[in-house]
Amino acid sequence: xxxxxxxxxxxxxxxxxxxxxxxxxxxxxxxxxxxxxxxxxxxxxxxxxxxxxxxxxxxxxxxxxxxxxxxxxxxxxxxxxxxxxxxxxxxxxxxxxxxxxxxxxxxxxxxxxxxxxxxxxxxxxxxxxxxxxxxxxxxxxxxxxxxxxxxxxxxxxxxxxxxxxxxxxxxxxxxxxxxxxxxxxxxxxxxxxxxxxxxxxxxxxxxxxxxxxxxxxxxxxxxxxxxxxxxxxxxxxxxxxxxxxxxxxxxxxxxxxxxxxxxxxxxxxxxxxxxxxxxxxxxxxxxxxxxxxxxxxxxxxxxxxxxxxx
Ligand code: ASP
Numbered sequence: 001x002x003x004x005x006x007x008x009x010x011x012x013x014x015x016x017x018x019x020x021x022x023x024x025x026x027x028x029x030x031x032x033x034x035x036x037x038x039x040x041x042x043x044x045x046x047x048x049x050x051x052x053x054x055x056x057x058x059x060x061x062x063x064x065x066x067x068x069x070x071x072x073x074x075x076x077x078x079x080x081x082x083x084x085x086x087x088x089x090x091x092x093x094x095x096x097x098x099x100x101x102x103x104x105x106x107x108x109x110x111x112x113x114x115x116x117x118x119x120x121x122x123x124x125x126x127x128x129x130x131x132x133x134x135x136x137x138x139x140x141x142x143x144x145x146x147x148x149x150x151x152x153x154x155x156x157x158x159x160x161x162x163x164x165x166x167x168x169x170x171x172x173x174x175x176x177x178x179x180x181x182x183x184x185x186x187x188x189x190x191x192x193x194x195x196x197x198x199x200x201x202x203x204x205x206x207x208x209x210x211x212x213x214x215x216x217x218x219x220x221x222x223x224x225x226x227x228x229x230x231x232x233x234x235x236x237x238x239x240x241x242x243x244x245x246x247x248x249x250x251x252x253x254x255x256x257x258x259x260x261x262x263x264x265x266x267x268x269x270x271x272x273x274x275x276x277x278x279x280x281x282x283x284x285x286x287x288x289x290x291x292x293x294x295x296x297x298x299x300x301x302x303x304x305x306x307x308x309x310x
Contacts, residue, residue: 003282004043005183005299008035008056010066011176012228012274015292017309025308028065032296032306035059039180040298049182049190049224050088050111057084057107057192060178064146066294067176069105072144072196074153075203080144082106082196083210085121086114089189089218089280096121096210099203100128102144104137107194110210112136120212149199156200175273175290177209179226181218183282191216191224191240197231207231213241220280222247223254228293229266229273237265243277254279258287 010032039056043049061069072080084106085096095114098121103109112134113122122130131138177195193216195209208215208231215231217240218224225240239261246257254277262274267289274288276295284303286295296306 001185002187003183003300004185005278005282005284005297005303006036006039006043006052006056006180007182007276007278007284007286007297008032008039008060008178008180008295009226009228009274009276009286010060010178010294012288012290012293013175013272014290015294015308020308028294028308029306031060031063031065032294034063035180036296036298036306039182043182043184046185049184049188050086052182052184053086053180053190053192054107054111056180057178057194058105061105061107061194066178067196068178068194070144071146071149071176073149073176073199076157076200077203078153079141079203080196081203082194083207084110084192084194085210085212085216086110086192087190087212087216087218087224088114089191089220089224092219094120094212096212096216097127098123098206098210100124100131102138102141103131104139104143107192109136110192121210123206152199175228175230177228179216179228179276181224181226181276181278181284183224183278183280187220187280189218189220189224189278189280191218191226193226208234208239211235213238215240217241217244219244223257223277223279225275225277227273227275229290230271233266233269233271234273236269237261237271239266239271239275243275247279254283255285255287258285262287262289
């Protein structure tokens with residue numbers, strides 16, 4: 001039995017210790033712990049990497065602290081539109097959704113598209129119809145409402161800006177997308193990412209998270225990657241797949257490849273953010289070029305950490 005590993009993130013950005021209260025920090029740590037527990041318990045039982053990343057992301061989507069599922073940010077017309085993707089490194093199967101509304105767990109919809117349709121990605125109304133057909137859980141608008149996010153929207157609208165999850169004046173500037181990558185006992189790897197995108201975004205805007213190869217990618221030959229950060233540069237850099245390419249064609253290790261992409265390639269195009277990764281030997285890594293990234297890693301060799309700041 002090989003090493004099994006789960007790595008999660010809850011977004012990156014200007015997360016400063018100075019503007020964090022002890023209660024807030026404890027709440028974030030608890031939320032990360034819950035997600036790690038949910039996914040790791042499955043890996044320990046011998047379940048697949050796909051099951052583990054789903055469970056971890058569902059846990060984060062259900063938590064209002066993160067910009068995904070329940071805690072998703074508002075679009076400029078005051079609604080939530082969510083993006084998510086999941087990919088299995090064993091067979092390169094993938095499922096994704098973009099701009100979906102009222103779906104409780106967009107990652108479950110992405111998974112259902114992967115396993116129950118001939119497509120990779122559905123959006124908007126077509127995705128909603130598919131979700132209904134497969135009885136995915138929906139929630140009314142007020143389930144997704146939080147005063148804190150609504151204040152962010154109002155603030156963003158005063159300045160006319162599109163904001164990446166949080167503006168410093170409102171809270172720390174951070175990209176609160178969530179994601180998980182895992183390597184199971186059989187050496188299969190998987191990645192999942194889910195997000196509400198950007199505060200005050202144009203409705204219909206799609207970020208990097210649901211785009212296979214940009215925000216999410218998994219291939220047993222190389223790595224499983226989930227990104228978080230300013231979606232537009234991440235899209236232009238084909239970020240997650242670039243890590244895989246550096247490993248496949250240049251023979252780099254997971255961490256070497258992630259460092260080049262995050263600290264060199266993304267930095268050159270103002271791509272603030274980070275990513276988590278695993279390879280099929282169970283090595284995990286968490287790399288970011290921002291002030292902080294909500295993150296956690298647990299594996300069968302005893303690694304067990306949760307961290308926020310640099
Ligand atoms: N990458 C996401 C997006 O641009 C935002 C984030 O990571 O928080 O939609």
